[in-house]
Amino acid sequence: MKSVILGVATAAILAGGPCLAETTQNGQAAASGDTNQAVATTNANAPTPARGANSFTMNEAKSRLEKQGFSNVSNLHKDHNDIWRGKAEKNGMTDSVWVDYKGNVGIAQR
Numbered sequence: 001m002k003s004v005i006l007g008v009a010t011a012a013i014l015a016g017g018p019c020l021a022e023t024t025q026n027g028q029a030a031a032s033g034d035t036n037q038a039v040a041t042t043n044a045n046a047p048t049p050a051r052g053a054n055s056f057t058m059n060e061a062k063s064r065l066e067k068q069g070f071s072n073v074s075n076l077h078k079d080h081n082d083i084w085r086g087k088a089e090k091n092g093m094t095d096s097v098w099v100d101y102k103g104n105v106g107i108a109q110r
Helices: 002-020 060-068
Strands: 071-077 082-089 094-101 105-107
Touching: 060 071, 060 082, 060 094
Parallel strands: none
Antiparallel strands: 071 082, 082 094, 094 105
16 A cells, blocks of 8 residues: 555656746746746745735845845835835945845845
8 A cells, every 4th residue: 555655646746847847937937927936936036026915024024135135124115016125235235125925035226
């Protein structure tokens, strides 16, 4: 019985292998885009924020920014696309920053 379960589990893993990739079908990094790719996680930050219902609290968004090396985080608020936006310092410069619903962190274009 154990070998049957092991065989079924192995087959399921092998069949689902491509689903574990960190890119989408069009080759974009999983961090990019506005579609929910909750299973396809990546350590890369997307170049632009993904719009979507953001469940991060203000403190969680601030913590994400600080883990990316930002300090003096201020003015955090959610915009009309549910993206946390604010100001923060890094490398001696103050920038407009964002945190999307996927936890991506970025600097707004200057």
